[in-house]
Structure formats: C-alpha cells, structure tokens
Amino acid sequence: MLGTIKKTGEILQLFDRDSPEWGVSEVADLLGYAKSSTHDLMSSLAEIGLLQQTDKGRYRLGWKLVDLGQALVATTELRAVARPVLEELAAGYRESTQLALMDAGMVLYLDRISGTQPIRVVMTDMGPRVHPHCTALGKILLSAQPWSQIEEIVTRNELIRMTENSITDLEQLKIEVARVREEGFAYDQEEMMTDLCCVAAPVRDYTSRVVAAISVSVPAYRFQRSRNELRRATLEAAGQISRRLGYYR
Amino acid sequence: MLGTIKKTGEILQLFDRDSPEWGVSEVADLLGYAKSSTHDLMSSLAEIGLLQQTDKGRYRLGWKLVDLGQALVATTELRAVARPVLEELAAGYRESTQLALMDAGMVLYLDRISGTQPIRVVMTDMGPRVHPHCTALGKILLSAQPWSQIEEIVTRNELIRMTENSITDLEQLKIEVARVREEGFAYDQEEMMTDLCCVAAPVRDYTSRVVAAISVSVPAYRFQRSRNELRRATLEAAGQISRRLGYYR
DNA sequence: AGCCTTGTCCGATAATATCGCACGACTTGG
DNA sequence: CCAAGTCGTGCGATATTATCGGACAAGGCT
Numbered sequence: 118m119l120g121t122i123k124k125t126g127e128i129l130q131l132f133d134r135d136s137p138e139w140g141v142s143e144v145a146d147l148l149g150y151a152k153s154s155t156h157d158l159m160s161s162l163a164e165i166g167l168l169q170q171t172d173k174g175r176y177r178l179g180w181k182l183v184d185l186g187q188a189l190v191a192t193t194e195l196r197a198v199a200r201p202v203l204e205e206l207a208a209g210y211r212e213s214t215q216l217a218l219m220d221a222g223m224v225l226y227l228d229r230i231s232g233t234q235p236i237r238v239v240m241t242d243m244g245p246r247v248h249p250h251c252t253a254l255g256k257i258l259l260s261a262q263p264w265s266q267i268e269e270i271v272t273r274n275e276l277i278r279m280t281e282n283s284i285t286d287l288e289q290l291k292i293e294v295a296r297v298r299e300e301g302f303a304y305d306q307e308e309m310m311t312d313l314c315c316v317a318a319p320v321r322d323y324t325s326r327v328v329a330a331i332s333v334s335v336p337a338y339r340f341q342r343s344r345n346e347l348r349r350a351t352l353e354a355a356g357q358i359s360r361r362l363g364y365y366r
Numbered sequence: 367m368l369g370t371i372k373k374t375g376e377i378l379q380l381f382d383r384d385s386p387e388w389g390v391s392e393v394a395d396l397l398g399y400a401k402s403s404t405h406d407l408m409s410s411l412a413e414i415g416l417l418q419q420t421d422k423g424r425y426r427l428g429w430k431l432v433d434l435g436q437a438l439v440a441t442t443e444l445r446a447v448a449r450p451v452l453e454e455l456a457a458g459y460r461e462s463t464q465l466a467l468m469d470a471g472m473v474l475y476l477d478r479i480s481g482t483q484p485i486r487v488v489m490t491d492m493g494p495r496v497h498p499h500c501t502a503l504g505k506i507l508l509s510a511q512p513w514s515q516i517e518e519i520v521t522r523n524e525l526i527r528m529t530e531n532s533i534t535d536l537e538q539l540k541i542e543v544a545r546v547r548e549e550g551f552a553y554d555q556e557e558m559m560t561d562l563c564c565v566a567a568p569v570r571d572y573t574s575r576v577v578a579a580i581s582v583s584v585p586a587y588r589f590q591r592s593r594n595e596l597r598r599a600t601l602e603a604a605g606q607i608s609r610r611l612g613y614y615r
Numbered sequence: 616a617g618c619c620t621t622g623t624c625c626g627a628t629a630a631t632a633t634c635g636c637a638c639g640a641c642t643t644g645g
Numbered sequence: 646c647c648a649a650g651t652c653g654t655g656c657g658a659t660a661t662t663a664t665c666g667g668a669c670a671a672g673g674c675t
Contacts, residue, residue: 119410119632121370121663126414129434137441141622151665156623158663161368165375172450173672174622178438180572180612185378186435189427192386201421323429363429368663370632390653400634405654407632422641423653 124150124158129167132178140175189363195329196227198361199320203230203331206354210333210347214354216320218329219258222270224249227329247309250276250290251283253317254330256303260294261319261327267294282308302348307337314340316348318355323363331355373399373407378416381427389424438612444578445477447610448569452479452580455603459582459596463603465569467578468507471519473498476578496558499525499539500532502566503579505552509543510568510576516543531557551597556586563589565597567604572612580604 127148131139145155159176162168166181199216207214207230216228224247249255250271259267268287276285284290297303305315317332331354333347340347376397380388394404408425411417415430448465456463456479465477473496498504499520508516517536525534533539546552554564566581582600584592 118413119370119406120630121368121632122374122407122410122414125371125374126416129414129416129430132434133437134440137437140620142620152622153624153666154664157368158371160623161371164367165371165378167375167378170622177441178434180438180614181378182431182438183435183572183612185381185427186432188382188386189429189431191383192426323432363432365429369661370663391651402635402654402656403633409654419653 121158124148125162125167128155128158128162129178138171138175138177190323193362195320195362199329199331199358200228202354202357202361203228206331206333206350207231209350210335210343212339212347213334214331215254215334216329216331217254217258219249219262222249222273223247224252224255224258248274248277248279250274251279251305251309252332253303253305253315254332256294256297256305257317257319257330257332258327260298260303267291279309280307280311282306284308302352304344305332306340312337314344316344316351318348318352319359320355321359321362321364323365325364328362331358370407373397374411374416377404377407377411378427387420387424387426439572442611444569444611448578448580448607449477451603451606451610452477455580455582455599456480458599459592461596462583463580464503464583465578465580466503466507468498468511471498471522472496473501473504473507497523497526497528499523500528500554500558501581502552502554502564503581505543505546505554506566506568506579506581507576509547509552513540516540528558529556529560531555533557551601553593554581555589561586563593565593565600567597567601568608569604570608570611570613572614574613577611580607 128144131144131147141156141159142152144159145152148155150158159168160170163170163176163179166179166184168176169179170176195218196216203214203216214230215226217224217226219225226247247255249259259270262270271287271290276287276290277283278285284293301319303317305313305317307313313334314337315332315334317330319327320329320331322328331351333351335343335347377393380393380396390405390408391401393399393408394401397404399407408417409419412419412425412428415428415433417425418428419425444467445465452463452465463479464475466473466475468474475496496504498508508519511519520536520539525536525539526532527534533542550568552566554562554566556562562583563586564581564583566579568576569578569580571577580600580603582596584596589596
C-alpha cells in the first residue's frame with residue numbers, strides 16, 4: 118500500500134454530503150499531516166480532476182469522479198456480472214439457476230443455467246415473460262415495488278391460477294409479499310408448475326435498489342429436504358452479485 | 367505535482383466505456399512504468415476503492431467513484447455556483463443579471479442581481495414565472511428542448527402579445543428558436559416590456575445538458591450601442607458557470 | 616488599522632516509491 | 646499432454662521523491 122495513495126483515500130473520504138468543502142489546513146489538522154504536504158496532495162488531486170478548488174482557494178470534489186463513476190455504471194452489465202455466480206451456484210447443487218428482472222409488471226428472464234442432475238427442471242416450454250404472483254422471482258421483484266405499484270400490476274394481470282397452490286387472492290398475496298419483504302427471500306412451492314419449487318433472493322445495485330432477482334429451481338421431491346441449504350446459498354450468491362454491482366452493507 | 371498522484375491520474379484516465387477493464391502488465395506497458403510499480407499503484411487504488419479487481423485479477427473502476435460523484439452532484443447547487451459569476455457580470459457593466467430555468471413550460475427565476483447604474487432596469491413588478499416566448503432566457507431554455515416539447519409548451523401557453531415586438535406567430539418563433547439553437551445566445555429586444563432588452567446564454571452541467579440560462583437586462587437606449595460586448599460577456603459568464611458545474615469542452 | 620488564518624512556495628532531509636528479479640498460477644500452442 | 650508463454654504478485658536494494666518546517670502574500674475578522 119503506497120503511502121501517497123493511502124493518504125489520497127483518507128482525503129477523499131472526508132468529502133461527503135455534509136461537508137463538501139475542505140481547506141488545506143483543516144484537512145492537515147484532522148489527518149495529522151504537515152500543511153505543506155497536505156497542500157501538495159490536494160493540489161495534485163485537483164490537477165488530475167479528482168478535486169477542484171473554489172475561487173476562495175478551498176477544495177471540493179472534482180468532476181472527473183462523476184465521469185469515471187458514469188463510465189463504471191455504464192459498463193457494468195447485470196448479466197455479465199451475475200453469470201459466473203449463477204454458474205457456481207448451479208454447479209454447487211447441480212440445479213438450475215436463473216436471473217430475472219421486473220419489466221412492465223412481468224418477470225423477464227435474463228439468463229438461465231441448467232442443472233446437471235439427471236432429473237432436472239427443464240423450462241424450455243416457458244416463455245421469457247411470466248406472471249410475478251406465482252414465482253419466487255416474481256415475489257421478490259414485487260416486494261421491491263411500492264404497494265401502489267403492486268396493486269396496479271396485480272389488478273392489471275389478474276391472479277391467474279397456474280396450479281392448485283397458486284395464490285389467487287389479493288389479500289393472501291399481500292401477506293406473502295410482506296413476508297418476503299421482511300425476510301429477504303421467497304419460495305415458490307409448486308405455485309406455477311406442479312413438481313417445480315424455487316428459492317429466490319434479491320440483487321441490489323450501488324443505490325441499494327433491487328434491480329433483479331436470482332433463483333434456484335428444484336424438483337419438488339428434492340426441494341423438501343434441501344430447502345434451508347438452498348436458501349442460504351441463494352442468499353449468499355445474490356449478495357455476491359450485489360456486491361459486484363456496488364452494493365455494500 | 368506529486369508523481370504518485372500524476373500516475374494515478376494517468377491510470378484512471380485509461381478506464382472508459384470502451385475499455386473498462388485493464389491488467390497490470392497492459393497498463394505498465396502502455397504507460398512505460400515497471401510492472402511491479404504499476405502493481406503497487408493499482409492494488410493501492412483498489413484498497414481505497416478507486417479501483418476494484420475482478421475474479422480474474424484484472425482491474426475495473428471502483429464503486430467509491432460513484433459514491434463520491436454522487437456526493438458532488440448532490441452538493442452542487444446551481445444558485446450558489448452561479449451567484450459570484452452573476453455578481454461579477456453585473457458589476458462589470460453595472461446592469462442587472464438573472465438566472466433562470468425551465469419549470470413546467472415557464473421561465474422560473476432563481477436569482478437576480480440588480481445593476482448599479484442610476485437608470486437601471488427594475489423588475490419588481492415581474493412575477494417569478496414568465497412566458498418563455500418573449501424573453502431571452504425563455505428562448506434559450508426553449509432551444510434546449512426537443513421540438514415536440516416546444517410545440518406543446520407553446521400551444522399550452524399561447525403566444526401572448528406583451529409588446530408590439532412580441533413574437534406571436536408559431537412559425538416565426540420556430541425560426542427564432544432554431545437561430546438561437548444554432549448561435550448559442552438569444553436577444554430580447556423589447557419583446558416582453560417596452561424599453562427592456564436582454565441577452566441570454568445557456569448554462570450546461572456535466573452532462574452537457576442545458577440546465578439553466580443567465581441573462582443581462584439593459585434599457586433599450588443603452589442596449590443598442592453595447593449589444594455585442596454584452597453578448598460576449600454573457601457567453602463568457604455562462605461558460606464559467608457551466609465549467610463549475612462540470613461542463614467542459 | 617492590526618491580528619489572525621488562509622493557501623502557496625522553497626530547500627534540505629529522510630522516508631519511500633521504484634525497479635529488476637523471481638515465484639506460482641493460468642492460458643496457449645504445439 | 647507437456648512446455649513455453651502469459652498473467653498478477655512479493656521482495657530487497659537503490660535513488661528518486663514525498664515530507665516537513667519555515668516564510669510569504671492575501672484576505673477575513675475584530
């Protein structure tokens with residue numbers, strides 16, 4: 118760890134919404150470096166655009182930070198980031214995993230890794246868009262919406278009965294979504310397709326917003342005995358993806 | 367200029383939308399530093415969050431950049447940035463200057479510095495919101511909108527005749543807005559109030575978007591002989607504000 | 616007007632970033 | 646399937662260079 122860069126980090130760290138402007142002396146006092154050294158650091162940072170100085174000689178964050186941040190966000194593709202994690206998750210349990218997001222009130226699948234167990238869940242007959250109320254992914258994505266949006270989505274789509282386990286009552290769905298929002302994960306226990314169970318967890322970006330969800334699909338008979346373990350792994354994988362999207366805490 | 371920070375700038379500069387990922391050797395070759403030094407730099411930058419490394423050991427921009435960038439944007443207040451420049455502009459010519467932005471199709475005044483000449487433009491009888499079609503500020507702000515928006519705004523507000531110079535014909539306004547968009551400045555020659563003339567110029571933020579406009583107001587008799595000089599100064603001042611908002615080029 | 620603090624500049628010293636080299640882990644090509 | 650090439654990383658000696666105290670001009674404040 119180079120000292121100059123360590124100090125750079127300490128200096129940049131000082132600038133936030135509450136104190137967006139710092140003077141050289143202030144910083145030198147607070148960090149315990151000589152005023153002249155601090156000046157060298159800050160004026161150099163200003164030269165490369167990480168800081169800028171006001172007309173009064175004090176320093177603010179520089180606009181290059183915005184540029185670089187935008188470049189980062191623009192080049193961070195959800196699918197590319199999620200892919201290796203989904204593959205690892207799929208490989209670990211030899212079950213199918215998928216990545217989806219909410220688009221116009223429907224669950225839109227972005228990626229899918231097939232499990233390798235001899236008897237595995239095959240979803241070739243599934244279209245790319247499904248109703249949210251009967252899938253684990255959908256429940257997660259619903260739970261990230263405000264109640265007004267949820268009601269609108271649900272009333273627009275109607276709560277279609279796919280299996281005998283499907284939730285078709287609005288009140289019952291509200292209870293389920295509230296639970297999902299509380300606990301941070303969702304199950305689908307043969308609610309969309311007989312013999313198909315899922316666990317899903319939310320994927321967040323650097324703004325803490327839920328931008329997607331991932332899930333593991335398992336045949337019902339195998340789901341019962343490994344549910345807790347799968348849930349743990351799915352939450353872990355979702356956390357990994359989230360962190361690579363800039364989410365922390 | 368500290369060498370380590372100069373190198374930091376060079377390294378960060380490499381990361382953009384086209385090549386968001388770099389390896390240590392690549393960077394070392396391109397910049398002409400030793401591989402080990404480059405490694406020290408990049409791994410240190412990763413430690414303070416300005417970079418992050420992928421699972422394959424290469425480097426990408428770090429999420430701290432987004433944090434800091436957001437903190438900068440959040441704490442950059444248009445009015446506070448524009449104020450000193452407007453004051454200088456007003457002092458230089460002893461005329462009134464103003465800052466405005468487009469809000470719901472109307473020109474919303476954010477700030478105003480009164481001129482100091484004995485006979486000056488007083489605008490106490492002006493409400494905070496005025497129609498865009500008859501002011502220099504409004505024309506600038508209109509010219510930043512897409513044509514569909516302009517038409518909608520204009521048809522919603524109607525082209526009210528304020529003076530005999532007011533533009534009341536849609537086609538005529540379109541020609542004028544096209545000219546403004548082309549040339550980058552706008553005049554108001556007694557179009558809103560008899561004896562009142564203005565020059566306005568656009569203020570852009572770091573996304574190059576026109577977020578506001580500034581203008582200088584002058585009595586008509588004085589305007590005729592100093593128009594070109596005032597235009598130059600207004601454009602210069604608008605450029606200054608824009609640069610402090612992160613606009614460059 | 617006078618004092619205090621600010622950001623900046625300069626020169627000597629000592630800390631430290633730099634470099635070459637070597638190592639282990641992959642990937643690539645034969 | 647092994648070998649030659651790449652990659653990112655760790656270490657130790659050298660010399661570059663960041664650091665520090667002091668001095669300076671410029672504003673801000675009482």
